[in-house]
Amino acid sequence: MSFLSNIFKMTTGTMIAQIVGILLSPIVTRIYSPEFYGIFLLFFTISSILVFPSCLSYQFAIMLPKEDEDSANIVALCLILVCATSVVSGGVFILLSEWVGEVLNTPEISQYLLFLPVVVFLNGLIVVINYWLSRRVRFGALATAQVVNSVSSKAAQIGVGIGSASPLGLILGLIVGCGAALLVMLKGIQEDFSLFRKAVNLGRIKRLAKRYRRFPLFTSWSTMANSVSLQIAPLMLTTFFSPTVVGFYGMAHMVVSMPMSLICSATGQVFFQKASEERNQTGSVKTVVHEVHQRLVSIGIFPILILMIIGEELFTLILGAQWATAGVYAQLLAPWLLLDFIADPLSTILVVFEKQTVALAFHLTLLFSRIAALYVGGIYGNPVITIVLLSLTGVVFWGWMDLYILKVSGIAYRTGLEDFLRFLLVALAVATPLIVVEYLSLPLYILLIVAGIVTCIYYAVVISGDPILKKEFTGVLQGMGVLREVRP
Structure with missing residues (x-):
């Protein structure tokens, strides 16, 4: 399949999601005030800063090896790092939630930080599987996941907001969208489970972590700087x-x-x-x-x-x-x-x-x-x-x-x-x-x-x-x- 065909394959499916998102956005903006959206954006900003470096940038190395077995071990390494990052960073922000609210001049955000490790974990998994599906040239699965994410998150935000509008409705919508997209992506890699079982082992993970150590040494800091600059x-x-x-x-x-x-x-x-x-x-x-x-x-x-x-x-x-x-x-x-x-x-x-x-x-x-x-x-x-x-x-x-x-x-x-x-x-x-x-x-x-x-x-x-x-x-x-x- 040609390069442009792959782009069209992704954009055609994603276009549906974006159109649905655009059509539903006027409903969301009439349910939630700019202040509520601002508090949600602060929560999203913190989670995004944590998600991007959660794999220490090893996710970029998934595309590089010639053998799929090596890439599978890099995927396993990334999953381990995502789990550790979501637990540690989430725990820290929950313990310091009141202090974070004071620093950001938005005390209301402290009550929502307990959802942070869930969002970081789900988005971290999405990032890793995203690169694996790209390597396997399964752009159809990625496009479908984006459609599901957009539609389900907006639907959840509207549903919760109609009952009681608050930043929580926007956050729950984010979680629902990520979870639904992740299920679609897991289905897309289902046929690779046997490859992971055969190829992944601790020794190989250590060897590949050392081989691509430039990613955590340099790219992870670059990714963190980019993430912070986007969210600052x-x-x-x-x-x-x-x-x-x-x-x-x-x-x-x-x-x-x-x-x-x-x-x-x-x-x-x-x-x-x-x-x-x-x-x-x-x-x-x-x-x-x-x-x-x-x-x-x-x-x-x-x-x-x-x-x-x-x-x-x-x-x-x-x-x-x-x-x-x-x-x-x-x-x-x-x-x-x-x-x-x-x-x-x-x-x-x-x-x-x-x-x-x-x-x-x-x-x-x-x-x-x-x-x-x-x-x-x-x-x-x-x-x-x-x-x-x-x-x-x-x-x-x-x-x-x-x-x-x-x-x-x-x-x-x-x-x-x-x-x-x-x-x-x-x-x-x-x-x-x-x-x-x-x-x-x-x-x-x-x-x-x-x-x-x-x-x-x-x-x-x-x-x-x-x-x-x-x-x-x-x-x-x-x-x-x-x-x-x-x-x-």
Whole structure:
């Protein structure tokens, strides 16, 4: 199966989950207030910081060995580490729950930290099995798990919230979604259980832990720095401002990231598998990196432009008037999230080339720059200034990472910049009618109609100009029965 076919296989299934999630989000935002969502986001932030380094980054090594037996032992090593991390970290946070609430200026969160070890454990298992399924090229199982996760978590949040709305409903929804997704993934590896029973032994686990020791020595710190830098904003925003501001920021980040992560996560997983394979077979990843980079630019640039033009109006219409401020935040965050969308799926190339020290330096520098940006904004006492500074740091650092990935892969900077500029000019030209409508302050329904039309035009132009993308997209439509396959 081709590289793009694997991406489409994941994104088609996940698209259903994202659409359902987007359709259910307006219900969730009308049940839970920005303050409740802010408290939930703080809980989610803490769990995410603990999940990413829970395997000491050995999960990245699952893709690298030539023999499946070696990978199975790395999986076993990761599972042991996940169990230990969830128990130890969860116990610490439960014992210090009141102190954590005081430090975060949100005493309400202390009563919910007892659920922390459960979330860390479930998400840690999901991360490990995710990489194993990617190695085995079972992207269908991964897509199904994402669908189940999205639908079940939103359904649980709505069900609990209707009875009694509180941050607990959002947390329970998170747990239900993770548990349901994990069951689907376990079913996907069921046929590998015999391999695990035969291959896994303590001696082999120790040998492979030593062989890939660069991951805990360097990548784990890089992963931790990346995780903290991603999650530092809610922690510092609640310190300087309030859970409500955290809720606005979290909703803005989630709504922008939700549809983009559909393609980002699927592309990253398939790209990691393909790049590892190409490196083992040919020693070069130039072609696959350039193709993926070009398509990420072409796909991501237009929705970000639309968001920058009418973000506030979209949030008000879809989520409710109380979330209008989140729409303003989303407009400010958009440039950073675009560059993140382009570079992040390709950043696993640093793992393929074992450049863990570069990744570590990057994520540590990014972390400290974000702390500085949030601190300066917090001192000014203005959330908008804080969000602007945070977005600027993302633009600078993820822009640099994008160029570095191209260099490592043997691609000239000029090639990447030309791709970006070409699609930006096309996007601006196609979006001109929407800019005019927004400037004239025409009714909202006209704004939405024009936005829908120009979006269809842009992607028609992109797909028609890319023969491979056009072929894959046509195949998906034929598989869905939208187009009839023409036979000679």
